[in-house]
Amino acid sequence: MGIRDTVVGAETVQPGTQPHQAPFQSILSPGGLSDERRADPDYFRDLHLDEIVRAITAGRDQYDLVPFFRERATDVETVRYRQEVFRDLERPGVLAAIEMFAAGMREVRAQHALAAKAYYTFERQSWVIAAASTWCRTARRLRAGLVAERLEARGLVDLRDYLDAYAASPAFTELASDVQRVEEAIAGVRYRLRLETGKLTVSRAVEEPDFGAELLATFERFKQGDGRKYTFEFSVSPQLNHVEAAIAERVARLFPLVFASLDDFCAAHAGFADPVILQFDREIQFYLAYLEHIERLRRGGLAFSLPEVTESAGVFAATGLFDLALASHLTRDETSIVLNDIAVEEPERIVVITGPNQGGKTTFARAIGQMHHLAALGCPVPGTDVRIGLVDGIHTLFERQENVEDLASKLEDDLRRMRAILGQLTARSLVIMNETFSSTTVGDQAFINRQVLAAINAVGAWCVTVTFLDELAALGASTLSMVSTVDPANPARRTFRIVRRDADGLAYAMAVAQKHGLTYKQVRAEIGA
């Protein structure tokens, strides 16, 4: 890991020279992160993970968090490392300390930005010292905040140790004492301004009485009770105007030593921020953004939990799982979402989901896919009692909604894509298919699907397929049939519950037809006998 500007934006704070020799490197992984993925994985769109990630990272553009949400961890150690951090952040004291740190860092960047935009030298220098001062205060406070808490996450414990070392380091102590010295010098400046029409005169302050205080003291004797204070609004632009600059320039002539110390400081501390801490500022937002996003759903009653993650794929059980993207929509509209359970038992590896249209099958398949990705990010996932394995790849083949004229070429595309996927599958992969190969006859579709599933079965990969072909649900010992259910009293009403059950065949379609008076008998009775 090299020294980088880790904050993307108009202005970046220059890191200092060396990160300090301590174990802590990254709050996202014990060994530091590799290069970041610059594009969404292929499966993101099908599983609506692109939408989810966008929602999570909204409002935090300055941190460029999207790459963090793209890359699944490949080992359980990293996943547990992150889960520990999530767990510690559940404690209000820890969360507060870190949020305060984030706010302090935003202020440092804001002051740094003002320094960059400043036109006058002394104005710029003044903002640099302000940024440095805020930096020292923020770093100190973070350390104090973490020291005060009982931390269990390895990442945070290592960070705390790193901060201890940093605070004691000569670079920091020198920076902090220089900041203090210069700030004290500036605070000691008091100058006198005499304003006349069209002219001002700057000089050192002399002993003249405080007129406002004198007035108050004079009339104090009439006071009957607490009066009101009068305040005024002054609109101010962030940059100095030329009159203010003229004043400051003359003050500089009156206090040459103070302004010289500003020069010295800026020369000596051009880059004062520690790169590891800067990187932490960015990376911790991964956790904060996610937590904030799910907090709203939690308040609406939806449960999230840290899953038990294992190396072996094909372990999968969850209670109360739901599609995270859908949940965000429904919570906004204040509609409740249906929760589902799933438990895959050996030797089951292929989940076939059948049932009536619009019954929630695709949503369920998506939820499963989302969960595998989120669990591998180390995040809390929808549901409770979740046991899930780390997969080495997630592959999706969803029915695309494009208006395709040429069905034949579409089938060809689908087949080619499937072949590519099959080439990459291992026993630790996950494939999710949704109404695939539908651009041909039912007979062909059944044939292709059977072949594909057999191939997947042979590899031993783990698969979820949504289809209306009921016969696929009974292919063998490795299939698990799940069915989306309807309300028995009103077959037209879907419950969106998906349960483990044998496929029901055409029962639904007939029931719906009957309800609308469209069975053969009903239609014949209607139109001539």
Next chain:
Amino acid sequence: MKVRLLFRDRDLDFALDPPPGSQALVEDLGLDVLFRAMAGGDRFLAEVARKVVLTSLDDPAEIAYRQGILDDCLAHPAMVRELYAIAVDAIARQRSVWLWSTQFADSLLNRSVDILGLLLVSMRRVRAIAETSGPRMRSPGLRRLFEELDAELDDAFLESVDTHLRLLRRHDEVILTAALGPGTRGGDYVLRRRVRPRSWLERLRLREPDTYTYEIAPRDDAGARMLGDIRKRGLALAADATAQSSDHVVSFFTQLRTELAFYVGCLNLRDELAQLGTVISRPEALPAADRSLTAHGLSDVALSLALRGPAVTNEVASLVMGLLVITGANRGGKSTFLRSLGLAQVMMQSGMFVGATAFRAPVRHGIFTHFRREEDQGLTSGKLDEELGRMRWIVDHASPRSLVLLNESFASTNEREGSEIGRQVITALLDAGVTVVLVTHLYELAHGFYADARADARFLRAERLPDGRRTFRVVDGEPLPTSHGHDLYERIFGAAGPADTD
């Protein structure tokens, strides 16, 4: 400087409403007439009178404090009226200065300076009164106020106010000190006052050493505006200070006006009563535990005012009592007597004089009236409900050492029932330590108490001369079975009987 003319240790809170149940008291005792006389046509005086009188004091020391001040006021009415007029004028002056909004520092500053300038005149006038009249005051309240005014508004002070205002009116230069804020923008502005050096040493010390000037270029409008902004920022503190100061001065005069208003009201009332020939005197407020009552030449002041003439007076020889029962002829002056007692009590407990040549009574923790309402002439049960409801309210709010005045209570049902209910209620009140004065024609009720021979009960009767004439006075006497209705009967039907109708 605190006004403290109504309470020794605190200001009158004008925003406070009179206690609950005050309206009944006003109606039953005819207090509106009293307030109108105190007001002399001024609505503000009426309001103050109402608030002060209805919020009774129950500490003899507090009453004495006000009585002392009132004595001084009665002895020096012209001075009091003049002081009151100055306060009213000061407030009017302040209102005459227009202010568009408090948004802008410079306009707020100018307006506050103007107000202070106008009020400086009021301050001088008040000081003049304090100087001349102060020594003539005997009451601790007024002595203290005038001494304070004299001390605080001395020449040195008035001079300095004048100087400050003159300085604030200058617009040629503004002097500020400042510190370096973020980005080296100026901040922490403090408005300074140039000091006139008195010695060459001082001139040396205050000499501005190095100075650097900056002139706004002739066409630099933006620059001129920016300079103006800095000036406004510097003036902000001064504007706040001056505005607060003028608020303080106004609030002093407002409080002075409010508290003086009570005494001016008393002066107006005294003058009216004097014209009507009604005698007044300073009452003596006894501690609440005392159970005696003495009244000489007691008259119903409200009645005097209403009738525009002196009213009948009564004597109550010093009696120790918990229950006072008054019976006797219709229209015999019983209600008037009851009212005059109530009025005297209320007036005494607000620190005023009373309509009597002498009046001595304990302070009461709460004064309650339960009078037959004029419109309750019918004897339907609905009226009884209403009457008992009111009685219940009194029971809820009274405490030991309260005074309850009952005028023909429990009469909205038959005598037997009314007497029984009354007996229970009154006995309970008495046993709880409440003082009860009862006017009634319910013979069973009155006689019941007489027969009990309660040590704390006293009985008075509306006087009826042997020839049947009424004097409208009450005298000692046990309750008699008839209310002399037969006097009336005889008058209307003649001694012979109904047959003789000529």
